[in-house]
Amino acid sequence: MFESMSENNESESGYSYSANGALTLPAPGQAARRASTPTPAKQVSPAHAPVPLRAASPVRAASPAWAATPQKTVAPPPSTVPPPIRMGTAPIAQAVNVVKVYGKGDTAVTALDGLSVDFQPGTFTAIMGPSGSGKSTLMHCLAGLDRVTSGEVILDGQDITKLSDRKLTAVRRDQVGFVFQQFNLLPTLTALQNILLPLDLAGRRADQALLDQVIDSLDLRDRLKHLPSELSGGQQQRVAVARALITSPKVVFADEPTGALDSRNSAALLGYLRRCTDQLHQTIIMVTHDATAATYSDRALILSDGRITQDLARPDVDTVLRAIRG
Numbered sequence: 001m002f003e004s005m006s007e008n009n010e011s012e013s014g015y016s017y018s019a020n021g022a023l024t025l026p027a028p029g030q031a032a033r034r035a036s037t038p039t040p041a042k043q044v045s046p047a048h049a050p051v052p053l054r055a056a057s058p059v060r061a062a063s064p065a066w067a068a069t070p071q072k073t074v075a076p077p078p079s080t081v082p083p084p085i086r087m088g089t090a091p092i093a094q095a096v097n098v099v100k101v102y103g104k105g106d107t108a109v110t111a112l113d114g115l116s117v118d119f120q121p122g123t124f125t126a127i128m129g130p131s132g133s134g135k136s137t138l139m140h141c142l143a144g145l146d147r148v149t150s151g152e153v154i155l156d157g158q159d160i161t162k163l164s165d166r167k168l169t170a171v172r173r174d175q176v177g178f179v180f181q182q183f184n185l186l187p188t189l190t191a192l193q194n195i196l197l198p199l200d201l202a203g204r205r206a207d208q209a210l211l212d213q214v215i216d217s218l219d220l221r222d223r224l225k226h227l228p229s230e231l232s233g234g235q236q237q238r239v240a241v242a243r244a245l246i247t248s249p250k251v252v253f254a255d256e257p258t259g260a261l262d263s264r265n266s267a268a269l270l271g272y273l274r275r276c277t278d279q280l281h282q283t284i285i286m287v288t289h290d291a292t293a294a295t296y297s298d299r300a301l302i303l304s305d306g307r308i309t310q311d312l313a314r315p316d317v318d319t320v321l322r323a324i325r326g
């Protein structure tokens with residue numbers, strides 16, 4: 001467990017994320033008080049309003065109904081349909097010479113060893129590498145879930161390593177979305193309440209068009225009143241994805257989002273994430289052990305001992321497997 005998180009993640013509204021993605025509720029009444037002073041609803045961005053994510057999107061043959069195109073067209077896998085990568089734009093996220101050391105003295109572990117990397121907006125990146133290579137640590141440092149030991153993390157132009165805990169909490173709440181392997185939904189809240197939780201606790205109203213689009217494109221409409229225990233694993237993960245997207249975050253961070261899903265649900269979820277990048281220009285950074293999952297990305301970074309050893313554009317399975325084997 002990441003020891004620094006319990007002190008860093010307490011939000012102004014009382015809810016908090018831990019480094020493993022657990023979301024805890026505020027004290028009774030606290031959320032309601034926040035929600036009673038809402039900020040004005042955000043304008044619907046043109047990118048969000050009319051784009052049905054099911055339409056005109058590459059879908060694999062094995063995808064479940066919610067991911068299929070109405071015409072049941074089987075398009076080539078996503079890696080063969082490269083999205084436009086905007087060259088020359090400022091990175092949306094950056095690590096600059098980041099060092100992360102856990103512990104002290106004899107027990108110190110260097111999880112990130114002077115790592116630098118840029119992420120362009122509207123791109124989908126897979127982070128891969130052996131267990132213990134620093135994948136989750138990198139993601140947590142980029143997302144402001146954990147503090148670096150030295151170096152800089154720049155999110156949308158802002159160096160978040162210099163922020164107070166309070167401001168860092170606001171960055172986590174407003175600028176990033178999280179999806180984790182074990183879904184981390186609150187068991188006592190319905191699917192809809194889980195989706196809306198980050199907004200409710202921040203005192204923000206949902207962008208109704210975006211909410212409808214996310215619910216329908218993830219085929220959650222008839223599951224909204226159900227508790228997580230009444231949902232399948234795939235449905236729970238789709239609720240978690242909806243929760244990550246509903247704040248229109250600058251970056252969605254996903255740590256092994258398909259790790260607890262079967263291959264059919266994995267393919268459908270990865271296809272959905274791919275379409276979020278292609279159609280909504282959503283930046284996604286995903287940790288995965290699965291070479292097939294990496295083929296949905298624009299780029300695969302291979303980590304070893306806290307450093308990036310390979311940076312692969314539009315990776316295919318063979319290239320990824322070769323890179324991982326070194």
Ligand SMILES: Nc1ncnc2c1ncn2[C@@H]1O[C@H](COP(=O)(O)OP(=O)(O)OP(=O)(O)O)[C@@H](O)[C@H]1O
Binds near residue numbers: 002129
């Ligand atoms: N809270 C912690 N305290 C001490 N060491 C830690 C802590 N968290 C991670 N580490 C160590 O830091 C290194 C990188 O861990 P990290 O969780 O980032 O690896 P990973 O690449 O995500 O591995 P996995 O694929 O198993 O999830 C490992 O050696 C790990 O043991």
Ligand SMILES: [Mg+2]
Binds near residue numbers: 135136137
């Ligand atoms: Mg990990």
